[in-house]
Amino acid sequence: xxxxxxxxxxxxxxxxxxxxxxxxxxxxxxxxxxxxxxxxxxxxxxxxxxxxxxxxxxxxxxxxxxxxxxxxxxxxxxxxxxxxxxxxxxxxxxxxxxxxxxxxxxxxxxxxxxxxxxxxxxxxxxxxxxxxxxxxxxxxxxxxxxxxxxxxxxxxxxxxxxxxxxxxxxxxxxxxxxxxxxxxxxxxxxxxxxxxxxxxxxxxxxxxxxxxxxxxxxxxxx
Numbered sequence: 001x002x003x004x005x006x007x008x009x010x011x012x013x014x015x016x017x018x019x020x021x022x023x024x025x026x027x028x029x030x031x032x033x034x035x036x037x038x039x040x041x042x043x044x045x046x047x048x049x050x051x052x053x054x055x056x057x058x059x060x061x062x063x064x065x066x067x068x069x070x071x072x073x074x075x076x077x078x079x080x081x082x083x084x085x086x087x088x089x090x091x092x093x094x095x096x097x098x099x100x101x102x103x104x105x106x107x108x109x110x111x112x113x114x115x116x117x118x119x120x121x122x123x124x125x126x127x128x129x130x131x132x133x134x135x136x137x138x139x140x141x142x143x144x145x146x147x148x149x150x151x152x153x154x155x156x157x158x159x160x161x162x163x164x165x166x167x168x169x170x171x172x173x174x175x176x177x178x179x180x181x182x183x184x185x186x187x188x189x190x191x192x193x194x195x196x197x198x199x200x201x202x203x204x205x206x207x208x209x210x211x212x213x214x215x216x217x218x219x220x221x222x
Contacts, residue, residue, distance in 0.1 A: 007141035008163025029166065031219030032147045034210055039153030039203070040121030046192065046199040047078045048123040050154075052116065052145045055086030058138050060129035060159065060179070065092060067127070067185035069099040074190050081106045081123070083116060120152035124199055125192055128158035131179045143167065147214050150174065150206035155199055157188050167214075173206035 004020065005028035006012040012025050042048075049068060053059045061082065068080045082092065082105065089107070096105045111119070120126070126149035132139045142163035146156045150167065156174035158164040159181075168174040175192070177184035192199050 008166060010139075010162055011141045028222070029163070029214065029219065030142055030144065030147075031214045031216030032144065032151055032210065034151045034215050037117055037120060037148045037151040037210075039207060040118070042122055042124060042153070044196055045077070046124035046194075046196055047075070049078060049080045049125045049127060049189070049193075050083060050119060050123045050149075051080070051127045051129075052083040052119075054084055055082075055088040055092060057088065057133045058130055058140065060131040061088065061092055062095060063131070063180055063182050063185060064127040064129040065095045065099070065101075065105070066182045067129070067189055068105070069095075069101060070182070070186035071189040071193065072099075072101060072104055075193055078193055079104055079106070081108050081119065083108045083111050083119065085110055117148070117152070120149050120154055123149075123152075123154050124203075125189065126154050126156045127185070127189070128156060128164060129179075129185060130159050130161045130164065132161065140164065147210060150203075151210040151214070153203040153207050155192050155202045156206060157185065157192065159185075169205070169209065172202070173209050174202055 004025045007030055009027055012027050051061050051064050128146050130140045140162035146167045149156050156168050158168055159179045160176050161179055165176055168176055170176040175188040
């Protein structure tokens with residue numbers, strides 16, 4: 001190997017721990033199309049939450065649903081849309097039924113890139129509750145959908161996992177919580193959705209960070 005490009009600092013550190021020489025590794029964060037993913041017209045009152053990705057263990061959507069259920073008891077007007085499909089869908093639907101959220105949670109299935117961009121442009125919060133898979137250690141590196149959401153002006157709430165802490169500046173562009181910490185995830189969700197001005201400020205700061213650090217044209221040239 002001449003040079004390895006790592007999508008996150010954590011990935012580089014994992015490779016270093018396996019004995020890869022440091023001189024052969026560089027952190028190279030992947031960019032996004034900041035023109036395609038841009039803010040649209042949002043309702044003033046924050047209430048639309050989304051989770052996007054495959055329904056597999058490392059996405060942690062079970063924890064996101066449980067956190068949404070807690071938040072929904074405090075904020076009766078909020079809604080959640082899940083975009084994606086996968087093996088854990090029956091388990092996710094069971095949580096929705098158990099929490100009595102059938103009228104508040106929508107399983108939208110797979111969506112085209114254009115439809116995803118349109119959803120991110122108008123939603124208020126993206127939940128990214130990723131976890132390290134038990135047994136296999138499977139994990140995220142740099143989570144592209146968090147970058148797309150931030151570029152779209154949505155507030156990203158994610159876990160301290162993989163490359164997510166390099167994308168979200170905690171308390172500035174969004175929030176970070178420990179993996180599998182449902183109460184912390186719910187608390188941050190309520191905090192953002194309860195305060196329209198705070199939600200807008202975080203979303204604006206997230207967009208600005210993406211323009212500075214993750215414009216794909218700049219990352220490709222680098």
